[in-house]
Amino acid sequence: MMSSPSVVTRALYRSVVLAASIAAWPAWAAEIEAATPPVVTEPVASSAQPPAADAALTTASIAPSANLPADELAAPKAADDAPKPTVASADRIEILDECLDIDACIDRYLWALYERAPKLDKIKETERRIVTVKRKGRMVKVTRSFTRLVDNDFTWKDPKAAERVGLSMKDYVIGGMDRSFKLKLFHTLHAAEAAGLAPGITSAFRDDYRQEIASGLKAATNRSYHGGSLRGGYGHGLAADIVSVNGATRAQRWVATEQLWKWVDANGKSFGVGRPYLDRDPPHVGPVDGQEYAKHRAPAVKVAAAETKKHKRIAARPEHHAAKRAKAVRASALASRRTG
Known part of the structure; x- marks a missing residue:
């Protein structure tokens, strides 16, 4: 049985954490919260855990379909203004201690970060044209390839893959990841959120079919660490792609995203998460004790030994x-x- 002073102390601590989170939200988020005030009850000493994890796990997220004025969106920090490192703190332990189902709370938090991240990217598109060129004093027609960057909206890919296997989007995208990796990713992104970096997840679990319809730089269909069948399939996804949602334009979000990646490079190892490919596939993160990270970050050590x-x-x-x-x-x- 928990003593009354202990309950009051924990309730006050949660209030402080929640107040700090609300203070960090943009103006529009505060207005939405004000429209639906939370119900506050007196703390009662009980052996059951109080359901405070929902409030503590709430992120400064937006619905992907919401149309917001540009001036209400948070602008990113300057590129040379490096975020302050965030170390492990008691609030993350508090969240896990007070959550009746830790796995469900972690899934809910990661799903919120997935929902708020725009699924847009630029991909290379190759076009073949017939052009006239001069060769040996004569004009001849030849076929040349031209590459250009075009916008790619891959919002439809995860829903189609989830429908194909009969799972909800949340169960497919988040549920397909390895449990231990989800815990590490939760700690990392929760700390990044506390640092004001507004992380979002663009891609998490991907099976062979989802990998097949992916565009741009990618692994072979069954070899993806996102959850390819060669890596164990569903429930064994060991990778996620992360970006920052700070900024009203793509250029601003790109600056904020680069800050997030640098923060992960500087702080991610303390949570067990790192970027295996750095500039070759910058959004991609995985566990630092995993095979992928060791394979692609260890060669530098091997070269030095050689x-x-x-x-x-x-x-x-x-x-x-x-x-x-x-x-x-x-x-x-x-x-x-x-x-x-």
């Missing part, structure tokens, strides 16, 4: 040649004595 071995071999060559020459001299002297 260079060290190479230098040792080069240094050993003069000694080897000197030994061979001494042996040849001894053999020549012995042969001279025998013939003399």
Whole structure:
């Protein structure tokens, strides 16, 4: 049985955490909250855990279909204004302690970050045209390839993949990830949210079919760490793509997203999450103790070790040649004595 002072202390702490979260929301979020005030009840000592996790897990998110004025959207920080590192704090432990179902609360939080992230990207599109060029003094027609960047809206891909296997969107996108990775990702993105970086998830679990219809830079259909069949399939997804939703325009969101990635590089390892590919696939994150991270970030260490071995071999060559020459001299002297 929890004592009354302990209950009051925990209730006050949750109020402070919730108040700090509300203060960090944009003006439009505060107006929405004001329109539907929460019901507040007196804390009662009980063996059951109070359902305060919902409030603590609420993010400063927006519905993807909401049309908001540009001046009400948060502008990103300057590119050179690096966010302050965020360390593990008691509020994350408080959330997990007071959640009746930890897995459900984590899934709900990650789903909120997925819902608020725009599913837009730029992809390379190749077009073949017949053009006239001059060759050896004559004008001839040849076929040339031209590549351009075009907008790509992949909002339809996850719903189509979820419908194909008969799952809800939330169960497909979030439920398909590995449980331990979801916990690490929750801690990382919750800390990034507290740092004001407004993280969003553009892609989480992807099965072979979803990987097949993906565009741009991607792994083979069954080899994706997002959940390809070769990696274990559903329930074993070990990757997610993250961006920042700060900013009214794509250019502003890009600046904010680069800040988020730099923050993950600086702080993610303390939560067990890192970016395996860096600039080659910057949104992609996975567990630092996983096979993918070790495979793509460890080669630098292997190269350094190989260079060290190479230098040792080069240094050993003069000694080897000197030994061979001494042996040849001894053999020549012995042969001279025998013939003399």
